[in-house]
Amino acid sequence: MEFQEVVDRRRMVRSYTDEPVDPAVVDRALHNATRAPSAGFSQGWAFVLLDQPDAVRRYWEASTDPAALADPDRWLRGMLPAPVIVIPCSSKAAYLDRYAEPDKGWADRDESRWPMPYWHLDTAMASLLILQTVVDAGLGALFFGIPAHRQDDVRREFAIPDSHDPIGAITIGHPADGVGARGSASTRRRVPTAEVVHRGRW
Template sequence: MEFQEVVDRRRMIRNYAERPVDPAVVERALRNATRAPSAGFSQGWAFVLLDRPDDVHRYWESATPPDRLARPDRWLAGMMRAPVVVIPCSSKAAYLDRYAEPDKGWADRDDSRWPVPYWHMDTAMASLLILQTAVDEGLGALFFGIPVDRVRAVRSEFAIPDTHDPIGAITIGHLADDAGPPGSARTRRRVPLDELVHRGGWPPTR
């Protein structure tokens, strides 16, 4: 598939067929994720791969309130059919350690030096490469957040250390014939490029 087609065809998939995914495809997606840029080549990311039915079920059990899990709505039922879940995790410590090394010139690990949390940003870029690889392989994928009140349970279930923070989760699988419940991209317009690009800077306000 041509690169532009991969970009144009990427969309969030919320309904999957109950078919396995080739493990080689998942490995390719994870390998591509590690090609994402990272500040100082810190590479402060890690990925919890859940590609066995029992492990995928453990994810949904830990990430979903019991009452909702017992009676999943259309969105959750479609999502739970995905045979693969990846939990991308960022490591703030890796960045603070890296920038305290001699070639970076900072003598401490003060996080106030960082204007934005690059550990999250870089892990998000790695996650996008997973999404794009899925499209290139003819699969569907979705990046979504873990409910804030379920993060601790997910951490505990998969023994995610304090040095890493899950930034969300990614489902990967074959698309179902039914696209599933519409997402925001179907109910909201795509903002035109000329409203987003400010050539030479933002125009003066009146």
Template sequence: MEFQEVVRRRRMVRRYSPDPVAPAAVDRLLRNAARAPSAGFSQGWAFLVLDRPAEVERFWAAATPPERLARPDAWLTGMRTAPVVVVVLTSKTAYLDRYAEPDKGWTDRDEARWAAPYWWVDAGMASLLLLQTAVDEGLGACFFGVPPGRVDALRAEFGVPADHAPVGAVTVGHPAPAPARGSAASRPRRPAAEVVHRGRW
């Protein structure tokens, strides 16, 4: 697919058909995500791939507050139809370690040296590559966050190391016919003229 078409067609999909996702497509999503840029080439991201029904159910049980799981709303009901979930994680330690190496020299590992927490930024870039590759594969995808109160349960359920933090999760599957929902359905996209400032603000 031509790149501009990928960008134009990328949207958050919240309901999926029962059709399975080809393993080769999932592998391509992950290979592309791992090519995202990263500060100092730290590559501190990791991807927990859940592509079996039992694994996906365990994810929703761990990542959803029990009261919401007992009475799922339309969003949760639709999202649970996804056959694949990829949890995107980041390791701050990988970045602090990398920048303490001789060619960087930040041996004090002081986080105040960072203009922004690039371990989160870079994982976001990897997530966008997941989303764009899904479109190029003819699939749908949606990025969303794990509620803070459910992070420990997610860690315990899947053995996530303490030095890796979930940035979010991406559902992947074949989009089901459904009306547009979410904020994009009720809010217009801001035109470039409103967000681009040339020369000065």
């Protein structure tokens, strides 16, 4: 698939079959994620791969209220069959440590030096490479948030260390038609490029 076609075809998929995903596709997606840019080549990311039915089930149990699992809504019904989930995690410590090294010139790990949390931004760019790789393989994926009140449950269930923060989760699988919830893109227009590009100044 040509790169432009990958970009044009990328969409968030909210409905999956339970057909297995080729492990080689997942491995390629994770490999490509590590090709994302990162400030100072800090590479402060990690990925929890859940590609076995028991692990996927435990993710939904850890991240979802029991009442919702017992009576899933349209969104959850579409998502539950996805055979693969990736939890991208960012490490602030990796960036603070990296920029305290001699070649960066900072003598401390002061977080206030950072105008933006690049540990999250870089991990998000790595996540986009996962999404694009999945599209290139003819499959579907969705990046979505982990509910704030279930973050600690997910951390405990998958032994995610304090040094890393889950920034969300990514489902990967074969898209199914007509099962899952429609996304906002179905009700909101895509803003034209001309409305968001400001040439020379705002």
